Amino acid sequence: MEAMARKPVAREAILDAFEALLIAEGERAATLDAVAARAGVSKGGLLYHFPNKEAMIAVLLERLDRLLAEDLAAMAAAPEGAAAYFIRSSVWADTPLDRVFVAATRLAEVAHAETLRRMAGVQASWLALLAADVGPAMARPVLYMGDGLYFNAMLDRGPGGSAPELAGGVEDLLAAVERLRN
Amino acid sequence: MEAMARKPVAREAILDAFEALLIAEGERAATLDAVAARAGVSKGGLLYHFPNKEAMIAVLLERLDRLLAEDLAAMAAAPEGAAAYFIRSSVWADTPLDRVFVAATRLAEVAHAETLRRMAGVQASWLALLAADVGPAMARPVLYMGDGLYFNAMLDRGPGGSAPELAGGVEDLLAAVERLRN
DNA sequence: GTCTATACGCCGATAGAC
DNA sequence: GTCTATCGGCGTATAGAC
Secondary structure (H helix, E strand, C coil), X not given: CCCCCCCCHHHHHXXXXXXXXXXXXXXXXXXXXXXXXHHCCCHHHHHHHCCXXXXXXXXXXXXXXXXXXXXXXXXXXXXXXXXXXXXXXXXXXXXXXXXXXXXXXXXXXXXXXXXXXHHHHHHHHHHHHHHHHHCHHHHHHHHHHHHHHHHHHHHHCXXXXXXXXXXXXXXXXXXXXXXXXX | CCCCCCCCHHHHHHHXXXXXXXXXXXXXXXXXXXXXXXXXXXXXXXXXXXXXXXHHHHHHHHXXXXXXXXXXXXXXXXXXXXHHHHHHHHXXXXXXXXXXXXXXXXXXXXXXXXXXXXHHHHXXXXXXXHHHHHCHHHHHHHXXXXXXXXXXXXXXXXXXXXXXXXXXXXXXXXXXXXXXXX
């Protein structure tokens, strides 16, 4: 028997569409109409899978938690060290984690309370791992470098939604991290 | 004679209210109704001073340009060096520049095209001054540390609008900048 | 499971009184 | 200069057909 809840494909498609719109055009553009259209369903269809917009956000935040937990494990075990891993993974590479993280950031920016709470938790998790690698004093500087990377990725992403070359400068950041270590 | 355009008080009050709402509750909450109420005028009164919302944004961006120009001058002339000045001024201190900058960031986050352009320009200006101080390779790491400071200020500012103590860690950042110099 | 139709409130903006 | 009244449009959500 296969009683384990198989997630409908449409559900994931809708969530992906929501995420994509948040990333490319911001929270204001991520309306139910727009999400439904992008996912290829009607508004009514969307609202069958998610009773309301809050439910959609809640599931997106679950996705964030899940992908982040995986990434934290990889970060803790990274041979190059947690700090270098963190910086490298902070440059936009269109990974699933990159995507949910930026999408969640958009919600935090419009002061969505629960998202703000979660994001603060994310920061705390990263800070702890960084402290174990480069020491408590240099953890925050490294964390902020990574955050700055995301922040600038936002600025460089025009309304079109394309993510221009941001990789330039990562070597500099890694070099900086090396100098901060020890 | 005093023919030079004296700015009406109400105009500034409206702009301040708009800015405050953007900072405290995000772009979505900064509606014409909310801004008018906070400024103590009616919606119609607001729309006498600013024909539409875009006009309000445009003037806010002018305020950003003006305050930023002043700050860039101070940064270039700072005895402690541009980098240290930059980090120190990046911690939230509720200064006029802090306020417009964060307000503008809110607009950038919903992908407001013109604001995105301006903010990119701001980053470029800072980067140039930092490069002159700590060298081209370390300019970006320092810039991103400052951006991270702002980014985290956003996360720590709940819907209530209070700005919790973020200053903790600035000493660490300044120490990091010292290590990156030369 | 997915669609259409519709209710309803809020937002930006206009018209015009005072 | 500032207000009230009002409009059109959009965004969320419900009801119910298929």
